[in-house]
Amino acid sequence: MKKICNKNRVNYQDSQINVLKMELFSTMPSLDQKDLDILSLLKKDARMTTGKMSKILNIPQTTIHNRIKRMRDDGVIRRFTIVADRKKIGRGLVAYILCTISYRTGSSHRIDQYEVARQIDAFPEVERVSIVTGEIDLIVRIALPDVDALNEFVISKLRNIDGIERTVTSVVLSEIDDNA
Numbered sequence: 001m002k003k004i005c006n007k008n009r010v011n012y013q014d015s016q017i018n019v020l021k022m023e024l025f026s027t028m029p030s031l032d033q034k035d036l037d038i039l040s041l042l043k044k045d046a047r048m049t050t051g052k053m054s055k056i057l058n059i060p061q062t063t064i065h066n067r068i069k070r071m072r073d074d075g076v077i078r079r080f081t082i083v084a085d086r087k088k089i090g091r092g093l094v095a096y097i098l099c100t101i102s103y104r105t106g107s108s109h110r111i112d113q114y115e116v117a118r119q120i121d122a123f124p125e126v127e128r129v130s131i132v133t134g135e136i137d138l139i140v141r142i143a144l145p146d147v148d149a150l151n152e153f154v155i156s157k158l159r160n161i162d163g164i165e166r167t168v169t170s171v172v173l174s175e176i177d178d179n180a
Contacts, residue, residue: 029074034059038067039077046080091125091143094172095150097158099138102165111163113137119161125153136168147171 031039034057041053050068054061071077086092099120103111113131120140121129128141140158144150154167 029071029076031071031076034063035067035071035076038064039071042068042077042080046082086143090145093144093146093150094127094175095142095144096170096172097140097142097154098136098168098170099140099158099164100135100166101137101163103163113163116161116163120158123153123157125149 037057038053041048041056050061050064053059053064057064068077086094099116101111101113101116103113117129117131117138120126120138123142125142125144126140127143130139130141131137132139142150142153144153150169150171154169158164158167
């Protein structure tokens with residue numbers, strides 16, 4: 001029931017919702033444009049020095065250092081990593097495998113989607129496993145040397161995991177790299 005105070009025209013239900021929204025968003029770290037600019041530079045080159053960022057963004061070096069530290073402490077920046085040239089490390093073939101899970105086995109044992117995802121993620125060929133909505137349950141991104149290795153992975157590894165009912169594989173022809 002919505003109550004409106006005619007004197008001040010305050011909508012109590014809406015103000016309660018706004019308080020709840022403020023509580024929810026107050027736990028999220030607030031990022032301003034400077035933080036977003038720093039993140040953009042780090043995304044392109046995680047090894048960029050704070051001195052170089054300072055010159056590019058016209059922000060004091062100590063400010064950049066403190067903001068990066070705060071974003072790491074707040075969990076905004078989870079890790080710094082590298083992007084290897086897959087062809088040079090023998091993994092030039094990239095594919096996405098769409099997996100459908102059968103949630104019951106023959107013995108009516110319930111299959112856990114997260115457990116299936118963890119089993120798939122344990123394979124060294126796997127770059128990422130995403131649990132998704134829709135007709136597909138999982139999307140697996142893998143990097144392998146060639147089509148023969150892809151065939152071996154799908155038939156001998158992936159399809160032998162309990163719960164994998166069906167797979168559809170799409171080979172990546174080219175990727176648009178926004179960091180290049």
